[in-house]
Amino acid sequence: MAHRNGKEERRFQRPRASKPSTLRESAEVSRIAADLLAWYDRNARVLPWRTPPGAGPADPYRVWLSEIMLQQTVVATVKPYFGRFTTLWPDVVTLAAAPREAVLAEWAGLGYYARARNLHACAGVVTRDHGGRFPDTVEGLLTLPGIGPYTAAAIAAIAFDRPVAAIDGNVERVMARLHAIKTPLPAAKPRIRAVADAAVPAERPGDFAQALMDLGATICAPKTPRCAECPLAGDCAGRLRGLAATLPRKTPKPPKPARTSAVYAHFRNDGAILIETRPDSGLLGGMIGLPGPDWTKHPPTPETIAAAAPGAADWQRAETEARHVFTHFSLTLGVLVATGPALQGRRYMAFEAARAAAPTVMRKAMEIARAGLRDGARITASAGVKKNTPPDEGGARWGRAAGPRQDFGKL
DNA sequence: CACACGTGGGT
């Protein structure tokens, strides 16, 4: 068993013995790089956007797509999305030609939706301005939307074999431990940059970049590093000083505020649900959602809620609220439900299609609305919407906590 | 530099 996290990762077979030993003898290559590449030859994870160790660069389109999806997102979450995207759009030209809303709908659930907007924009630029080929330098890649310093370096190294350091959270952690850097992040970034740059080998820089990430993901883990299995343990100052698990140090994060609001779920008689497209910028930009008042610190008043109604109907308040935690705040949404003929000037979408295309918080609200509908607008919890649910905060509630459910019957 | 920007899984 290679890992204790329960998921046995598959490995590329066929270790390559000659390359690492050759590298080890080269004065150009650090012992760190040589040891790490030797480890990678035996332990590289098999991923759909990768080539086996030593096999050379992978398809730049697939490298780019995977790197965008992997921003702040774990491999297991990305895999099914990557599969669907590459089936639908096998190359950058195809992706550029796709309707933006189709791309956003396919991205739904992955989070950080600016990535999807930039992805589509980037595909357009590469197709129209670069003949459908990605720039092969860091500087060139950096000009593209959604590609920052990390991603530019990662694509340059992995897809074009450029000897550059791709510094992400994994690399920061590995370097902080390797060199026992006790300065907290982000202040330590310049020093980490320096040691990471110095570690990049002239040969197999793409494999080196991926090896560092695999090491960070499987061995040099954030909480409990498995130093006993680490190919760099002998050179790790953090381990030698008993500091590995405590590095890198970070400045503490401020607490998350709570916000509260409501959403309207109107079901047309055929079961379709009323949706709207959110403004293109900001939270959940460009994604579909349910209408409702702004999300505020204090619960909206009945008047504010009424003013945000998409139309007149017998609105019933579902008993369950939709709860969701974003990066910088937690949210509680009351769900108002009604059924009837189409409301004037509003857009409807088949329920299943709407749920599929909606961001997670809106999926939760839709599920609750449908469950309420099924049980006559007074139901309890709906199954399958438990994830990412914040604690029951003592205050900041409206409706029952403020009194009877009076004002929501007829709006 | 600080903050906005999602989500799901691990501990």
Added chain:
DNA sequence: TACCCAAGTGT
């Protein structure tokens, strides 16, 4: 349960 965290970018 509550908090941490993950292959960051844009402003």
